[in-house]
Every structure is written in structure tokens, then in C-alpha cells.
Amino acid sequence: MTNQATLTPPDLPIPLRDLRFNREQAGHPHWWHGNDPVASAFFNALSCTFPAGEKFFMDAVRAFRRDVSPHLQMQIKGFVAQEAVHSREHAAFNKLAADSGYEIDRLESRTKKVLGIARKRSKHHQLAATCALEHFTAMLAHELLANDSRDMDAAPADIGRLWSWHAIEEIEHKAVAYDTFLAVTADWSGLRRYFLRTRAMILASLILYGTIAANMRDLYHQDGLRGVRIWGRTIKYLFGKNGILRRIVPAWIGYFKPGFHPWQHDERALLARSQQRLGLGVA
Numbered sequence: 115m116t117n118q119a120t121l122t123p124p125d126l127p128i129p130l131r132d133l134r135f136n137r138e139q140a141g142h143p144h145w146w147h148g149n150d151p152v153a154s155a156f157f158n159a160l161s162c163t164f165p166a167g168e169k170f171f172m173d174a175v176r177a178f179r180r181d182v183s184p185h186l187q188m189q190i191k192g193f194v195a196q197e198a199v200h201s202r203e204h205a206a207f208n209k210l211a212a213d214s215g216y217e218i219d220r221l222e223s224r225t226k227k228v229l230g231i232a233r234k235r236s237k238h239h240q241l242a243a244t245c246a247l248e249h250f251t252a253m254l255a256h257e258l259l260a261n262d263s264r265d266m267d268a269a270p271a272d273i274g275r276l277w278s279w280h281a282i283e284e285i286e287h288k289a290v291a292y293d294t295f296l297a298v299t300a301d302w303s304g305l306r307r308y309f310l311r312t313r314a315m316i317l318a319s320l321i322l323y324g325t326i327a328a329n330m331r332d333l334y335h336q337d338g339l340r341g342v343r344i345w346g347r348t349i350k351y352l353f354g355k356n357g358i359l360r361r362i363v364p365a366w367i368g369y370f371k372p373g374f375h376p377w378q379h380d381e382r383a384l385l386a387r388s389q390q391r392l393g394l395g396v397a
Contacts, residue, residue, distance in 0.1 A: 118304070120296060121377040122289045124185070128192030131283070131394060135203055135276040142210040144337075148268025151337060152344070152351045157277070158211050159329030162221035163322070164204035167247065168197040170229045174244040175291050177237045182297045186290075193290040196283045203276060216336055221329045228321055238299070242314035244291045249315070249369055250322060252288035252376060253362040255281035259388045265358060275392065282388050289376040308372060315369050 136142075147153035172194045179190050212218040232243055258265055258281045266274035299307045334344055352359040368374060389395055 118296060118373055118375065120289065120293045121375040122189075122293055123377065123380075123382065126286065126382075128189055128196060128283075128287050128290070130192070130195040130199070131279070132199060133203070133279060134206075135272050135279075136206055136210055142214045143270075144214045144216075146210075146214075146270060146273060147266075150268065151334070151339060152347050153268070155330045155333040156326070156348075156352065158208075158216070158218075158333060159221065159326045161204045161207050161211075162218060162329055163225045163325060165201045165208070165222060166225045166229055168201035168204075170232065170240070171244045171248065171291065172197050173233075174237070174240040175294050178241065178294050178298045182294055186293055186297060189287070189290050190294065193287040196287055200280055200283065203280075207273070207276060216333060221332055224325055224328060228325060238295075238310065239314070241291065241295050241298070242310045243318055245295050245311055246315040246318035246369070247322065248284075248288060248291045249365075249376065250318070250362075251284045253365045254358065255284040255288075256365070256379075256381065256384070257358050257361045259285070259384055262391065278388065278392055279394060282385060282392070282394060285381050285385055292376050304372070312370050315366075319366070 143149070145151050145154040147157060175190055175193060179187055182190070208218050208222065232240060258277060263274055263278045266277055295311065330348065334340065351357060354360065365379075
């Protein structure tokens with residue numbers, strides 16, 4: 115197993131779009147996603163991982179910004195700028211859920227607690243975890259955009275736009291953490307690098323799914339929803355024929371291939387189509 119080079123397009127822009135969503139929305143529906151408690155709970159649960167999660171990603175990559183090429187330093191700058199806005203906008207989105215009656219603090223605290231443990235690991239371990247979790251967000255982003263955001267058809271327009279904008283930027287910067295990992299482990303054997311990144315993916319998958327499930331359970335309990343029926347609906351929504359977590363399985367498996375790189379799957383055409391559909395350019 116040999117050292118590998120980046121496959122990231124050298125001219126790929128990672129622009130800052132300082133957008134704001136949901137600021138003027140009054141009376142945010144409790145079950146905002148088509149009056150569906152399951153879909154609403156899933157996206158609420160996922161969003162509650164973002165403010166602290168994005169901060170963890172930024173810190174993990176910035177820790178190595180002086181150890182990489184000037185070109186990658188500029189990509190890291192773009193990555194950090196995009197993630198900072200994502201964190202801000204999902205904090206605002208989470209406040210809408212809180213204003214609709216949910217106790218959101220405990221969900222956000224759960225992510226902070228988990229990441230507090232991760233921050234005790236080495237900088238390389240934190241970066242490997244970031245690579246894994248960034249792959250997760252990129253997988254979900256791809257499925258959302260490849261489906262022309264139909265997963266958000268039942269959501270209010272501004273919320274659908276929030277998630278679609280976030281998806282575009284996750285794909286734009288999907289390889290920054292990974293390229294940083296390649297750069298700062300260039301003197302490692304390929305086997306050592308492979309072991310760390312795949313082990314990080316297994317742990318990240320277990321922790322992320324566990325956190326989302328715990329968050330959804332809390333939201334269900336606050337709504338008085340308990341028992342087999344609601345969890346049956348959840349499994350069907352997420353892992354059924356068109357479930358978004360079922361759709362990402364092939365891409366998740368792809369992470370374990372030797373020589374994997376996020377830009378082995380060139381999504382520039384998808385980005386261009388999505389940017390045009392949403393009126394979001396690179397300027």
C-alpha cells in the first residue's frame with residue numbers, strides 16, 4: 115500500500131457565502147417537515163450535532179494549517195469560513211425547534227460531551243475522525259442534491275434552501291480534511307494511514323448513529339411518542355426502499371477501499387446544476 119496523492123481538482127473554489135436563513139419565520143411548525151414527526155425528528159436530531167461538530171472539524175484541520183502547502187492552506191481557509199457559517203445557521207435553525215417547544219439544549223450538549231472525549235485524543239486521531247465525519251456529510255449532501263432536494267419537498271421553502279445550500283458547500287469542501295490528512299501523514303506507511311482512517315470511520319459511524327438515535331428518542335419522548343410503532347416508522351423512513359441512510363451505504367463502503375479519495379467521485383456537474391437551481395454561484 116503506497117502513499118497516495120490528492121485527486122481534488124486544483125481549480126475547485128471553496129467560496130464564502132454569508133447567507134442567513136429562517137430569521138423572519140414566525141410560528142415555526144413543531145413538525146415542520148410535512149407534519150411528519152419522524153422526518154422532522156431526524157433532521158432536528160442531525161442539526162443538533164452541527165454547531166459543536168463544525169467547531170470540532172474547524173479546530174482539527176486548523177491544527178495542521180502550518181504543515182501543508184500554500185494551496186492547501188487556502189483551501190483550509192475556505193473550509194473554515196464555510197463551516198463557521200454552517201455552525202451559525204444551524205444554531206439558528208435549532209433555536210426554531212426550541213421555540214416550537216422542544217428542549218434542544220440537552221441534544222446539543224450530547225454532541226459536546228462526545229466531542230469532548232474525542233478532543234482528548236491526538237491531533238492526528240481528531241483529524242482522522244474529521245475525515246470520516248466529513249465523508250458522512252458529503253454522502254448525505256450528495257443524496258440530497260442528486261435527488262434535486264426532493265427529500266425536502268415537504269419542508270418550508272427557506273428550510274429546504276438551508277439544507278440544500280449546506281449540501282452544496284459540504285461537497286465543495288469534502289476533501290479538505292482528507293487532503294490535510296494525506297499531507298501530514300505523508301511519511302507514514304500506507305498501511306498505517308489506512309488503519310487509522312478506517313478505524314476512525316467505524317468509530318465515527320457508531321457514535322454518530324448512536325447520537326442521532328438518542329436525539330430522536332429525546333424528541334419523540336417530548337412528543338409523547340414511544341414504543342415499537344414510532345421506531346418502526348423511523349426504520350422505514352431512514353432505511354426503507356428510498357431511505358436516505360440506505361442510499362448512502364455504497365458510498366460508506368467505498369471509504370474502506372485502499373486508495374480511496376473523496377474526489378474519485380467527481381461531483382462538479384452536480385454542484386453546477388444545484389447552484390443554478392438554487393441561484394447560488396461561487397461569488
